[in-house]
Amino acid sequence: xxxxxxxxxxxxxxxxGGAAVLGAVPVxxxxxxxxxxxxxxxxxxxxxxxxxxxxxxxxxxxPPLVENGNTVPMTVSVANPMTAxxxxxxxxxxxxxxxxxxxxxxxxxxxxxxxxxxxxIRLADSQKVVAxxxxxxxxxxxxxxxxxxxLAACTEEVI
Amino acid sequence: xxxxLINVPRTAKRGDIIEIKTLMSHIMETxxxxxxxxxxxxxDIITSFSCRYNGTExxxxxxxxxxxxxxxxxxxxxxxxxxxxxxxxIGDKGFSETASASIIVE
Numbered sequence: 001x002x003x004x005x006x007x008x009x010x011x012x013x014x015x016x017g018g019a020a021v022l023g024a025v026p027v028x029x030x031x032x033x034x035x036x037x038x039x040x041x042x043x044x045x046x047x048x049x050x051x052x053x054x055x056x057x058x059x060x061x062x063p064p065l066v067e068n069g070n071t072v073p074m075t076v077s078v079a080n081p082m083t084a085x086x087x088x089x090x091x092x093x094x095x096x097x098x099x100x101x102x103x104x105x106x107x108x109x110x111x112x113x114x115x116x117x118x119x120x121i122r123l124a125d126s127q128k129v130v131a132x133x134x135x136x137x138x139x140x141x142x143x144x145x146x147x148x149x150x151l152a153a154c155t156e157e158v159i
Numbered sequence: 160x161x162x163x164l165i166n167v168p169r170t171a172k173r174g175d176i177i178e179i180k181t182l183m184s185h186i187m188e189t190x191x192x193x194x195x196x197x198x199x200x201x202x203d204i205i206t207s208f209s210c211r212y213n214g215t216e217x218x219x220x221x222x223x224x225x226x227x228x229x230x231x232x233x234x235x236x237x238x239x240x241x242x243x244x245x246x247x248x249i250g251d252k253g254f255s256e257t258a259s260a261s262i263i264v265e
Contacts, residue, residue: 071227098225099191105221106234112217113176113237120227122189153227 040094043101044132047092048140053132057141058091060131064146069123069153076106078115078133078141088115089134097127098153110136122153163258165246170263171238179210179218180233183248183256189224205230205250213242238264 044053061075078088087110093103106117115133123129126149132142166180183205190202208230210218218234230248246258 095225099189100224102221102223103225104223107219108234109217111212111237111239112235114235116235117220118231118233120231122225122227 037096040096040101040128040130043094044092044130047105048132048134051138051140053140053142055142058131058133058143060093060129060143060145062129062145062147064148066123066147066149068151069125069149070151071120072123072147072149073118074121074129075116075118076131076133077117078135080115080133080135082108082110082113082115084110085136087136088112089136089138091115091117092132092134093121094130094132095121095123095127096129097125098122099124103129123147123149124152125149163246163248163256165244165258165260167244167260167262168238170265173238173240173264175238176235177238177262178233178235179244180231181208181210181246181258182229182231183208184229185248185250185254187222187224187226187228187230191224203251203254205248205254207247207249208232209247210234210236211245211247212236213240238262240264 057079059077062072066072076091076093080088088108090108091106094101095103103121104119108115126147128144128146130142130144132140134140162184164182168177171177185205186203188200188203192200194200204224205222208220208222209216217236220232222230241262241264244260248256
């Protein structure tokens with residue numbers, strides 16, 4: 001009886017395959033509450049206060065297409081001299097759709113020589129990343145970059 | 160076991176702008192993940208990093224959950240005199256680690 005044996009083997013394989021797929025799917029898929037553009041705006045307001053934020057001077061190097069949102073290399077640099085009376089005081093980085101809107105605040109001084117900071121960040125979704133620099137004359141300059149994320153961070157299960 | 164990796168040039172000329180690279184091993188648990196049982200994994204992150212150059216703070220950072228595990232931070236400074244860089248990481252659950260590196264400025 002070769003026919004039934006074949007079909008049962010096929011059935012077994014398909015069952016096993018199905019089980020493997022089921023096993024790979026997290027039991028509870030959790031989607032944390034997203035930071036909203038309003039939260040992004042208020043996080044930025046917390047830093048800049050009432051000051052106007054102009055576009056320019058700041059450069060945000062981040063891959064436009066990210067395969068793994070758990071670790072995304074990011075470099076922020078500010079085209080500004082670092083002299084005693086004209087320097088970058090701080091760099092603030094924000095995101096739009098992670099569970100919370102802050103990424104990091106970096107405080108520099110004139111002695112830094114170059115206003116550039118690199119780190120690795122997490123991105124929970126395709127979104128906008130905003131970097132804002134505060135200069136010694138208390139003006140704020142910003143840049144925003146759109147990033148597409150294939151594998152989101154923060155959502156995976158703890159095993 | 161927490162461990163830090165620091166990369167500072169061993170020697171520099173006075174006035175050179177040098178790059179400092181730091182990495183601290185840390186899980187940076189966001190507090191947004193859940194166990195299969197539904198329990199929230201409590202937040203456990205490094206919240207602050209600072210660097211002092213011969214006692215003067217030259218760089219400081221506030222870190223948030225959006226910083227990837229094992230925070231890697233690089234920044235620049237001007238080599239002014241021979242001496243010591245001291246690094247400090249402070250975080251949740253009483254996490255506090257220090258590291259140092261020395262430089263010879265000619």
